Amino acid sequence: xxxxxxxxxxxxxxxxxxxxxxxxxxxxxxxxxxxxxxxxxxxxxxxxxxxxxxxxxxxxxxxxxxxxxxxxxxxxxxxxxxxxxxxxxxxxxxxxxxxxxxxxxxxxxxxxxxxxxxxxxxxxxxxxxxxxxxxxxxxxxxxxxxxxxxxxxxxxxxxxxxxxxxxxxxxxxxxxxxxxxxxxxxxxxxxxxxxxxxxxxxxxxxxxxxxxxxxxxxxxxxxxxxxxxxxxxxxxxxxxxxxxxxxxxxxxxxxxxxxxxxxxxxxxxxxxxxxxxxxxxxxxxxxxxxxx
Amino acid sequence: xxxxxxxxxxxxxxxxxxxxxxxxxxxxxxxxxxxxxxxxxxxxxxxxxxxxxxxxxxxxxxxxxxxxxxxxxxxxxxxxxxxxxxxxxxxxxxxxxxxxxxxxxxxxxxxxxxxxxxxxxxxxxxxxxxxxxxxxxxxxxxxxxxxxxxxxxxxxxxxxxxxxxxxxxxxxxxxxxxxxxxxxxxxxxxxxxxxxxxxxxxxxxxxxxxxxxxxxxxxxxxxxxxxxxxxxxxxxxxxxxxxxxxxxxxxxxxxxxxxxxxxxxxxxxxxxxxxxxxxxxxxxxxxxxx
Numbered sequence: 133x134x135x136x137x138x139x140x141x142x143x144x145x146x147x148x149x150x151x152x153x154x155x156x157x158x159x160x161x162x163x164x165x166x167x168x169x170x171x172x173x174x175x176x177x178x179x180x181x182x183x184x185x186x187x188x189x190x191x192x193x194x195x196x197x198x199x200x201x202x203x204x205x206x207x208x209x210x211x212x213x214x215x216x217x218x219x220x221x222x223x224x225x226x227x228x229x230x231x232x233x234x235x236x237x238x239x240x241x242x243x244x245x246x247x248x249x250x251x252x253x254x255x256x257x258x259x260x261x262x263x264x265x266x267x268x269x270x271x272x273x274x275x276x277x278x279x280x281x282x283x284x285x286x287x288x289x290x291x292x293x294x295x296x297x298x299x300x301x302x303x304x305x306x307x308x309x310x311x312x313x314x315x316x317x318x319x320x321x322x323x324x325x326x327x328x329x330x331x332x333x334x335x336x337x338x339x340x341x342x343x344x345x346x347x348x349x350x351x352x353x354x355x356x357x358x359x360x361x362x363x364x365x366x367x368x369x370x371x372x373x374x375x376x377x378x379x380x381x382x383x384x385x386x387x388x389x390x391x392x393x394x395x396x397x398x399x400x401x402x403x404x405x406x407x408x409x410x411x412x413x414x415x416x417x418x419x420x421x422x423x424x
Numbered sequence: 425x426x427x428x429x430x431x432x433x434x435x436x437x438x439x440x441x442x443x444x445x446x447x448x449x450x451x452x453x454x455x456x457x458x459x460x461x462x463x464x465x466x467x468x469x470x471x472x473x474x475x476x477x478x479x480x481x482x483x484x485x486x487x488x489x490x491x492x493x494x495x496x497x498x499x500x501x502x503x504x505x506x507x508x509x510x511x512x513x514x515x516x517x518x519x520x521x522x523x524x525x526x527x528x529x530x531x532x533x534x535x536x537x538x539x540x541x542x543x544x545x546x547x548x549x550x551x552x553x554x555x556x557x558x559x560x561x562x563x564x565x566x567x568x569x570x571x572x573x574x575x576x577x578x579x580x581x582x583x584x585x586x587x588x589x590x591x592x593x594x595x596x597x598x599x600x601x602x603x604x605x606x607x608x609x610x611x612x613x614x615x616x617x618x619x620x621x622x623x624x625x626x627x628x629x630x631x632x633x634x635x636x637x638x639x640x641x642x643x644x645x646x647x648x649x650x651x652x653x654x655x656x657x658x659x660x661x662x663x664x665x666x667x668x669x670x671x672x673x674x675x676x677x678x679x680x681x682x683x684x685x686x687x688x689x690x691x692x693x694x695x696x697x698x699x700x701x702x703x704x705x706x707x708x709x710x711x712x713x714x
Binding site for chain 2: 186191199353380
């Protein structure tokens with residue numbers, strides 16, 4: 133009986149694992165199958181190099197994704213520029229400076245930040261961050277790439293803080309003790325020893341935060357203004373890839389070139405996030421080996 | 425295990441009750457321009473007929489028409505006409521939507537109150553949205569770049585502007601907002617902004633300025649809020665607000681549409697800031713089977 137039970141449970145887990153892999157493979161296949169028909173009507177070159185996107189036009193239909201890829205990278209990199217220094221600083225504070233009681237309260241609070249629905253953050257972008265940016269920069273409208281960057285930074289912070297703090301906390305005690313014994317100050321130890329030892333874990337944390345920012349839809353849809361023009365700066369309205377898919381998939385006639393082109397955008401987005409997560413994974417792996 | 429089965433049981437009950445609930449409800453979906461007005465109509469209709477249920481949701485004209493074709497709703501609100509492609513698609517799925525006109529809209533061009541401009545011509549509005557006029561000084565205003573606010577491509581108003589006002593594509597610099605209310609909010613905050621909204625939104629909003637529009641250069645410009653000049657056609661950008669009803673007009677859908685077109689319904693239309701339908705459209709509705 134118990135042997136049967138063990139076998140049953142073993143197979144149950146095996147099936148669970150296989151289902152996940154099967155679903156992932158299925159999604160990828162579906163993306164490819166739906167994306168490929170785009171290129172019957174649109175050349176690869178136009179799709180990958182064109183800067184104008186206007187598939188529903190009766191006058192000049194255009195299928196270039198460069199503007200939205202640049203928009204996506206602008207808001208993502210902008211968010212990392214804000215979130216990485218703040219995130220690593222917070223992580224260092226939590227692991228090395230904060231009183232253990234403070235850490236016990238502050239860390240879960242930061243992690244709760246990850247649970248705020250993106251639509252709420254987008255709303256903050258419209259009513260608070262947008263007008264503030266417009267005032268500070270002397271421009272007329274705050275619905276721009278900078279607004280998106282700030283909001284995505286807020287959304288990426290919990291991931292970066294939490295995982296970086298774990299990485300710092302996992303640096304072997306002996307490293308720290310050796311450094312202090314050699315006469316280094318706490319600050320020198322943190323900067324030269326702990327951050328160095330935890331660096332691949334911190335890089336992985338940042339990459340995962342970036343993965344979250346790239347794929348975010350609702351927030352950028354609400355706060356970046358959604359102008360499909362090629363962006364010329366952070367104070368311009370931009371329309372990232374996710375927004376384009378979200379806006380247009382609702383009303384596109386099924387199985388038309390436009391419909392397939394939206395899947396092709398999805399495929400490009402999938403490949404980008406895949407690469408980012410792969411790099412994060414490699415970094416994390418290296419970090420685990422180093423610790424051992 | 426017991427807990428799980430209880431949760432599962434409740435879930436199944438909810439799903440089942442939802443299905444039986446949905447069967448009695450008249451589903452109306454579509455245009456953001458019509459939604460407030462039709463919601464008000466539905467409220468009054470349900471007050472007068474407590475046994476009837478009408479649910480009104482938004483999403484845009486394109487979304488509503490797509491839902492009607494996919495048999496996901498009974499009536500689609502549309503601030504534009506069905507496109508050739510949509511009619512083909514509907515025919516291929518054995519759907520035959522009937523069009524009803526329930527109100528008139530004088531599409532309003534709005535700006536920030538700080539903007540010195542009082543009127544524009546239709547041609548200027550088109551050129552502004554096409555990106556051919558980029559600065560307010562080109563139309564007699566201050567030296568200030570124009571920032572465009574418009575709708576997203578699922579909006580009927582978005583298409584109406586392309587077909588009837590601009591006769592060309594939007595400038596890619598236009599900010600694509602999610603609805604009339606968002607455009608109004610954006611324009612309140614942005615002194616360089618211009619936007620377009622249904623007259624019901626322009627009339628009820630604070631902190632914006634509604635422009636007078638002239639048919640051509642040199643002609644008199646009229647305000648979309650001026651009832652007499654909208655009804656006699658002097659205001660140049662007017663359009664019918666439509667509902668598409670699936671199949672023939674019968675049962676619950678016909679009953680609700682009849683209420684919308686009644687004197688009481690048309691009074692609510694005007695209360696919401698739009699205009700009652702003209703004799704021409706009353707005859708049109710009669711021919712459609714009302």
